[in-house]
Structures are given as C-alpha cells and as structure tokens.
Amino acid sequence: xxxxxxxxxxxxxxxxxxxxxxxxxxxxxxxxxxxxxxxxxxxxxxxxxxxxxxxxxxxxxxxxxxxxxxxxxxxxxxxxxxxxxxxxxxxxxxxxxxxxxxxxxxxxxxxxxxxxxxxxxxxxxxxxxxxxxxxxxxxxxxxxxxxxxxxxxxxxxxxxxxxxxxxxx
Amino acid sequence: xxxxxxxxxxxxxxxxxxxxxxxxxxxxxxxxxxxxxxxxxxxxxxxxxxxxxxxxxxxxxxxxxxxxxxxxxxxxxxxxxxxxxxxxxxxxxxxxxxxxxxxxxxxxxxxxxxxxxxxxxxxxxxxxxxxxxxxxxxxxxxxxxxxxxxxxxxxxxxxxxxxxxxxxxxxxxxxxxxxxxxxxxxxxxxxxxxxxxxxxxxxxxxxxxxxxxxxxxxxxxxxxxxxxxxxxxxxxxxxxxxxxxxxxxxxxxxxxxxxxxxxxxxxxxxxxxxxx
Numbered sequence: 237x238x239x240x241x242x243x244x245x246x247x248x249x250x251x252x253x254x255x256x257x258x259x260x261x262x263x264x265x266x267x268x269x270x271x272x273x274x275x276x277x278x279x280x281x282x283x284x285x286x287x288x289x290x291x292x293x294x295x296x297x298x299x300x301x302x303x304x305x306x307x308x309x310x311x312x313x314x315x316x317x318x319x320x321x322x323x324x325x326x327x328x329x330x331x332x333x334x335x336x337x338x339x340x341x342x343x344x345x346x347x348x349x350x351x352x353x354x355x356x357x358x359x360x361x362x363x364x365x366x367x368x369x370x371x372x373x374x375x376x377x378x379x380x381x382x383x384x385x386x387x388x389x390x391x392x393x394x395x396x397x398x399x400x401x402x403x404x405x
Numbered sequence: 406x407x408x409x410x411x412x413x414x415x416x417x418x419x420x421x422x423x424x425x426x427x428x429x430x431x432x433x434x435x436x437x438x439x440x441x442x443x444x445x446x447x448x449x450x451x452x453x454x455x456x457x458x459x460x461x462x463x464x465x466x467x468x469x470x471x472x473x474x475x476x477x478x479x480x481x482x483x484x485x486x487x488x489x490x491x492x493x494x495x496x497x498x499x500x501x502x503x504x505x506x507x508x509x510x511x512x513x514x515x516x517x518x519x520x521x522x523x524x525x526x527x528x529x530x531x532x533x534x535x536x537x538x539x540x541x542x543x544x545x546x547x548x549x550x551x552x553x554x555x556x557x558x559x560x561x562x563x564x565x566x567x568x569x570x571x572x573x574x575x576x577x578x579x580x581x582x583x584x585x586x587x588x589x590x591x592x593x594x595x596x597x598x599x600x601x602x603x604x605x606x607x608x609x610x611x612x613x614x615x616x617x618x619x620x621x622x623x624x625x626x627x628x629x630x631x632x633x634x635x636x637x638x639x640x641x642x643x644x645x646x647x648x649x650x651x652x653x654x655x656x657x658x659x660x661x662x663x664x665x666x667x668x669x670x671x672x673x674x675x676x677x678x679x680x681x
Contacts, residue, residue, distance in 0.1 A: 257452075257455070258455070258459050261518075264519070264520035268521075269520075270520055287418050288417060288421050291418060291422050291425060292421065292425070295425040295428075295429070298429065299429075302432070303446065303447060303449070303451070303452050304447055304452045304455075304456075304516075305447070305518065305521075306436075306446050306447050306518070306523070306525035306527075306561060307436070307521065307523065308433040308434075308435060308436025308437065308523075309428065309429035309430065309431065309432025309433040309435075309436070310429070310433050312425070312428070312429035312432065313426055313429030313430055313433060316422055316425045316426045316429060317422075317426060319422070320418065320419070320422040320426075367433050368521060368522060368523070369522050369589075370437055374589075377589070
C-alpha cells in the first residue's frame, strides 16, 4: 500500500467507528433493528492489499466496536470472519478479474456491487447475531434480526458507496 | 521441518483467522458465562471519554423531560419529609430512606443500550467517586441494574434488561419472593420467576426489591404485574412485570452502596464453609 492509501484507510477506519458508535448504535427501530455501517471498511479495503493485514485490522475494528457496545467479542468474530471469506466473495461477485488488479469496486456494475455487499452483510450479521443471542432456541430471533438489520445495513452501505465513489467520468 | 514452515506460510491467512476468531469466541463466551470478568468493556478511558463527550451534546435534547422527572422526584421526597416530620418517628418498614446502612451516589448515564440481549449502561462516575462493582443502580422511578465493572472515572452497569441479570424481587403486599430475569422479548417487560403457586397474584400488583440480597435496599419499586399465567402441571407462576423505569430514556441514576454488604457476605460465606 502506498502512503496515500494508508492515510485514506486510517481515516476511513476512524470515521466509520465514530459514525457507528455515536450515531448508528443509538438507532433502534422497533427495539431490535440496528444498522451496521462499519463493516464497509472491510468491504472496500484495497483489493491488492495484504490479506493478513486485513484480517488483523478487522479484528481491531470489531474489538473497538465491542468495547463501545459491551458485547464481548461478537463484532470482532463477525469482522474476522468476513475478512477471511472476502476473497471468495469477491471472486463469486466480480469473477476472477478482480485478481488482475484491473478492477475497482466503485467502477464495477452496480448490480455486482450490491450483490457483493449483500453477501458480505449477510455473513457478517449471521455470525454477529448467532454469537450475540447465543441460543439455538432463539433461531427465529437470529434470522429476524439478521434479515431486518441486514437489509438496513446493506441499503446504508450501498448509499455510502454511491455517495463516496469517485468516478472519473 | 521445511515442510512445516511451508505449511505455516501457505496457510498463514487461515491460521491468523483461526487464532483471532478463537480469541473473539473466547471473549464472547466469557461475556456470556462470566459476566463479572470481562476484558473488553466500555468502562475505560477511551470509550468513557468519547461517550461523555457525546453526552455533553445529546444531553440538551431531552432536558425538559429530565427536568420533569427530577421535579417529580423532588415532589415525592418533599411529601415524604413532610410525613416524617408529622410522625416524628422514622418508619423502618420503608428501608430505602430510613436505613442508615445505605449510601447513595448520584450519577449520569452517558451511554445506554436496550435493544440487544445483553444490555449495559455506562455511567459518568467510577471508582474515584466511590463506585464499586456489585453496587445496585436505581433511578427515581425504580431499579436500573447492577454495576459490573468500574474504571477510575466510569462505570459499566449491567441493565436489568440483560439475560445474565438476576435480581431478587418480591410482592409488596405479600412478601413472596422470586427472581427477576429477562427473556429479551419486550424492552421494559421482565419476568418474575419462582413465585410459588400458593401466592396470591393479581394484575397491577407492585413488585419491589427484596432486602435479602446485599445489592439493593428493601422496597425499591421495580414494576407492576402486567400479566401472569400458571400451568396446571407447574408449581410456579410465570409473571410478566412492566418496569416503572423507562429503560429507553433513563438519564439520572443513583448508585446504592450497602455499607454492611461485606460483613453480611463474610458471615454468609463462613456459614457455607462450615457446612461443607
């Protein structure tokens, strides 16, 4: 990574944590629906970046969110998980071309971007809510939370990506 | 040997993932089973500082409502003092104010959760202000939770809306006592368990804290019976209790210290040790 990228990613890390903790964690629609925007850091991490570094950063990111939310290690687990499966998700969403360094997420077709975001959000939320609720008898609550929070998170992420994508057109 | 090293290099991402995922799961299990020894919590310098910064901004939004709550409490306390002066004797059945073994510390909630299955609040007072682990926390309307970790300037409180929370509670009218737990379904509605079926239960009955635990003084209001049922083949009622405290808007709270807690616990431990 170049210096510029390090700076951009550090700022993104901090901004996403602040937005999540100070703003989004206070939104509780219907008592349990809460959008999560911070995994966007993992989603838009440079495609040619070091994978081990991403996994490590995801752990720190999740643990920070956990610290603010008093939730043990559930966010850390969910983040590490999606950081690990990210290459597979990228391949299934954008095809093998992502490995050739020609692709930027923000220039891919919107439908593929949305597909990628939905996949990642789904896995993140499933791990997150399974660990947070941690009770197989409440599998319905896990699925319900995943569905509602997931849709909200995905919409929020798509909006953010659209808002901040620098299309040199 | 070389093979092993190659194996590690080839799978370094997976191994790193497995290690960090394992640590996360460990922390999660820790928070599920041992709620008092958490490594990562919001009662620390960093998150406490950020939350108190946030609360300096957001405090203005509901000043009017909070003022009304405090005025209401003043009114109640004033009426109480009036009664005391008239009776000229301290009514020892209402232990909340009369019993001298309890100390109250005012604090402000700077972060509040109520939408998860394990909810915590963060207070702007910590061990520097004499707050300790296991102190009860009440609002002007009723109970809020129990302090579960403190740092110098902040404290993290396990809300009654937490699946780990267990508070001893009783009926105000009959002294039948049970344990208050939360089934996560509705915020502000908790479940009173272990009430034997011979106890008289009616809708709207007031539930208060029981003096048997050393955490809360006796007679702190908790809530009222919202609905209840008793299966014919079970010995206990299942009762839903609506909390008096609105957990979604709680702001000004009091931490309660039982100055005799240590003495009582030491005695109880001695008895238990002697029996073993």
